[in-house]
Amino acid sequence: MSSVIYERLRRNPKFDELVQKRGSFARTLAAIVLIIFYGFFMLVAFNPKVLGQPIAEGSMWAIGYTVEMGMFVFFWILTFIYVRRANGEFDDLTAEIIKEAQKETK
Amino acid sequence: MIKRFTTALALLAFSGMAAAAGPALQGDIQTQPTNWHAIIMFLIFVTMTMGITYWAAGRTKTSSDFYTAGGGITGFQNGLAIAGDYMSAATLLGLTAMTFSRGYDAYIYMMAFFAGWPIILFLMAERLRNLGRFTFSDITSYRLDPSVRTMAALSSLVVVVFYLIAQMVGAGQLIKLLFGLEYNIAIFVVGVLMMVYVTVGGMVATTWVQIIKACLLLFGGTLVLILGFSQFGFSLTTLLEKATAVHKQGASLMAPGSLLSDPVTALSLGLGLMFGTAGLPHILMRFFTVGNAKEARKSVLYASGFVGFFFNVIFLMGLVAILLVGQNPEYFEGGDIKGALIGGGNMVAMHLAHAVGGNMLLGFLAAVAFATILAVVSGLALAGASAIAHDIYARVIRKGECSDKEEIKVSRMATIALGILAIILGIAFEKQNIAFMVGLAFGVAAAANFPVLILSMYWKGLTTRGALWGGYGGVISAVMFVVLSKAVWVDVLHNAAPLFPYTQPALFAMPIAFFLAYVFSVSDSSARASKERDAFEDQYVRAQTGFGASGASH
Numbered sequence: 001m002s003s004v005i006y007e008r009l010r011r012n013p014k015f016d017e018l019v020q021k022r023g024s025f026a027r028t029l030a031a032i033v034l035i036i037f038y039g040f041f042m043l044v045a046f047n048p049k050v051l052g053q054p055i056a057e058g059s060m061w062a063i064g065y066t067v068e069m070g071m072f073v074f075f076w077i078l079t080f081i082y083v084r085r086a087n088g089e090f091d092d093l094t095a096e097i098i099k100e101a102q103k104e105t106k
Numbered sequence: 107m108i109k110r111f112t113t114a115l116a117l118l119a120f121s122g123m124a125a126a127a128g129p130a131l132q133g134d135i136q137t138q139p140t141n142w143h144a145i146i147m148f149l150i151f152v153t154m155t156m157g158i159t160y161w162a163a164g165r166t167k168t169s170s171d172f173y174t175a176g177g178g179i180t181g182f183q184n185g186l187a188i189a190g191d192y193m194s195a196a197t198l199l200g201l202t203a204m205t206f207s208r209g210y211d212a213y214i215y216m217m218a219f220f221a222g223w224p225i226i227l228f229l230m231a232e233r234l235r236n237l238g239r240f241t242f243s244d245i246t247s248y249r250l251d252p253s254v255r256t257m258a259a260l261s262s263l264v265v266v267v268f269y270l271i272a273q274m275v276g277a278g279q280l281i282k283l284l285f286g287l288e289y290n291i292a293i294f295v296v297g298v299l300m301m302v303y304v305t306v307g308g309m310v311a312t313t314w315v316q317i318i319k320a321c322l323l324l325f326g327g328t329l330v331l332i333l334g335f336s337q338f339g340f341s342l343t344t345l346l347e348k349a350t351a352v353h354k355q356g357a358s359l360m361a362p363g364s365l366l367s368d369p370v371t372a373l374s375l376g377l378g379l380m381f382g383t384a385g386l387p388h389i390l391m392r393f394f395t396v397g398n399a400k401e402a403r404k405s406v407l408y409a410s411g412f413v414g415f416f417f418n419v420i421f422l423m424g425l426v427a428i429l430l431v432g433q434n435p436e437y438f439e440g441g442d443i444k445g446a447l448i449g450g451g452n453m454v455a456m457h458l459a460h461a462v463g464g465n466m467l468l469g470f471l472a473a474v475a476f477a478t479i480l481a482v483v484s485g486l487a488l489a490g491a492s493a494i495a496h497d498i499y500a501r502v503i504r505k506g507e508c509s510d511k512e513e514i515k516v517s518r519m520a521t522i523a524l525g526i527l528a529i530i531l532g533i534a535f536e537k538q539n540i541a542f543m544v545g546l547a548f549g550v551a552a553a554a555n556f557p558v559l560i561l562s563m564y565w566k567g568l569t570t571r572g573a574l575w576g577g578y579g580g581v582i583s584a585v586m587f588v589v590l591s592k593a594v595w596v597d598v599l600h601n602a603a604p605l606f607p608y609t610q611p612a613l614f615a616m617p618i619a620f621f622l623a624y625v626f627s628v629s630d631s632s633a634r635a636s637k638e639r640d641a642f643e644d645q646y647v648r649a650q651t652g653f654g655a656s657g658a659s660h
Contacts, residue, residue, distance in 0.1 A: 003644055005653065005654075006643070006644040006647040006648065006653070006654075009647050009651055009653060010643065010647050015647070015650070015651070018650065018651075019650055022650075026228040026229065027228075029224070029228050030224075030225055030228040030229055033221060033224045033225060033228070034225070037217070037221045037376065037380070038373075038376065040217070041218075041372050041373060041376045042369075042373075044214055044362050044366050044372050045366065045368070045369035045372040045373060046369055048361060048362035048363075048366075048367070049361070051210075051361060051362055052210075052357075052358060052360060052361020052362065059343075060342075060343045060346040060347050060350070061342075061343070061346070062210070062360035062361060064210060064213075064214075064360065064361065064362065065210060065213065065360050068213055068214070068217055069418070071217060071221075072217070072220065072414045072417070072418060073414075075220070075221060075223075075224045075410070075414075076224075076410055076411055076414050078224055079223070079224050079227050079406060079407050079410055080407060082224075082227060082228060082403070083227070083403045083404060083406075083407045086232070086399075086403055087400045087403060087404070091399075091400055094650075094651050094652065097651060098651060098653050101653075
């Protein structure tokens with residue numbers, strides 16, 4: 001029974017729109033995190049000296065510490081951005097698709 | 107009946123503590139004098155959580171209540187609970203100690219622990235919630251043969267058992283240190299309390315224990331930091347200046363040190379911690395306790411917020427401790443600040459609590475550490491019990507023909523069995539070097555659970571044959587790499603040199619698992635395989651829309 005509904009959900013052009021939009025959004029954000037994270041680890045592995053330098057002449061703040069603190073904040077902001085858009089725009093679209101598929105049953 | 111049991115247990119715990127005080131004082135020098143502030147505060151915690159367990163027992167009627175609190179946990183509550191599961195006593199004590207001795211290296215570790223969360227959110231949270239019911243094996247075996255479920259359940263159990271042993275041994279040593287309680291009694295108290303929380307209150311109780319503990323931990327850590335930081339006028343610049351001036355590493359305190367000097371280890375650690383998190387059964391299970399994908403996403407948002415905040419608090423605590431503990435002879439053996447810390451290296455956070463808030467705050471933080479262990483082992487036990495009762499018993503052995511009541515009964519028995527096993531293994535491993543166990547748990551999670559889970563959600567081509575090869579290949583290679591590495595081959599088995607030169611298995615074991623899963627899937631031309639590939643379409647629609655997801659439709 002559910003197979004029929006799944007078929008109907010999939011046929012809805014809005015389904016492709018949802019998958020495409022949300023998928024590329026999630027992939028972009030994931031790529032940003034992975035690139036920054038592994039870029040940072042590459043720096044730790046291959047050029048740790050840079051991270052120990054102060055951000056400005058005479059400052060106590062090392063580049064590594066400052067950058068990493070920024071990463072904590074930035075990654076969290078990305079999760080906030082994703083949750084906002086997914087729980088708003090994408091979930092509204094999902095609800096529409098499900099509603100339309102169920103309407104066809106009647 | 108439960109009430110009577112609770113009282114008896116409290117008495118048991120109490121008399122056990124009192125009895126331990128005698129010999130502990132003269133015997134082992136590592137054991138601290140009985141810490142009454144800590145014991146009283148811990149008893150308050152136990153009484154409170156027992157009350158909650160009693161209340162939760164009334165709300166635990168179906169297997170869905172037992173495993174996932176009926177899907178009735180909100181995103182915020184679940185976020186706190188996930189953060190609680192993730193912030194173990196080892197995090198609080200180990201990472202402050204690491205900051206204290208190695209400075210910036212500890213902060214790099216914290217980033218590796220943290221960065222898994224956004225990835226889990228973007229790539230997994232929604233699909234996990236939409237496809238799973240009680241365990242992550244529900245997802246890997248969604249369109250595949252039950253043998254895949256058995257495989258996933260077994261690798262879950264491997265992760266749970268190793269993690270449990272590490273927690274139990276750590277618990278015994280910590281409690282001995284903080285409470286002046288004998289090791290065996292400490293293990294026994296932890297094991298028994300865990301069994302009560304889980305068997306009586308199921309996921310509802312386990313979640314609330316976790317939430318309360320997470321709040322206490324966040325509050326305690328922040329309070330210690332504020333009190334300590336205020337001595338430096340809340341100026342990070344002043345703190346950094348003074349800490350680098352006195353620390354033996356000097357100016358390189360805030361630069362990457364020896365810990366990650368080898369590129370392969372650094373990368374492997376990054377991979378293992380990031381994807382290991384995404385393969386821990388007790389963390390994955392939390393995604394099924396919320397009602398829908400919306401709440402699942404919110405859980406990660408809150409959890410990562412708390413975890414990220416707490417890591418930064420811990421790092422600053424470590425820096426403050428360099429000055430307030432590291433420069434105070436009171437906390438060193440024989441009053442020599444160049445010597446060893448009283449109670450060992452892991453006591454930094456506790457000494458700091460004492461330095462800024464006296465015995466009262468020390469007692470509070472010690473009680474929080476005990477509560478933390480209790481909450482984490484409860485979550486692990488529940489994840490293990492669900493793998494045994496739901497996956498192996500109800501689904502594979504009984505082929506789904508098993509009543510709800512029976513399944514819960516088996517879960518409770520499985521919890522008790524795991525509790526007894528944890529007590530026995532905890533005692534057996536007391537004198538062993540168990541540093542490799544957490545690494546092993548994360549290694550298996552990253553190399554066995556994660557590859558099969560992510561492929562089953564994203565790749566149409568995955569077949570039963572591929573999943574079995576990938577899963578078992580991942581477990582075996584992760585275990586092999588750890589056994590042949592220095593941590594086991596040299597430190598435990600006393601061989602001269604490790605056969606595998608790196609400490610972290612993920613960089614090598616993960617590609618093996620993915621490769622095996624890929625090769626044995628694409629070469630699978632059986633009729634079953636083509637049926638499995640066809641079944642992906644429906645699974646895909648459900649993963650995307652949440653239509654038909656358990657908990658969402660009713």
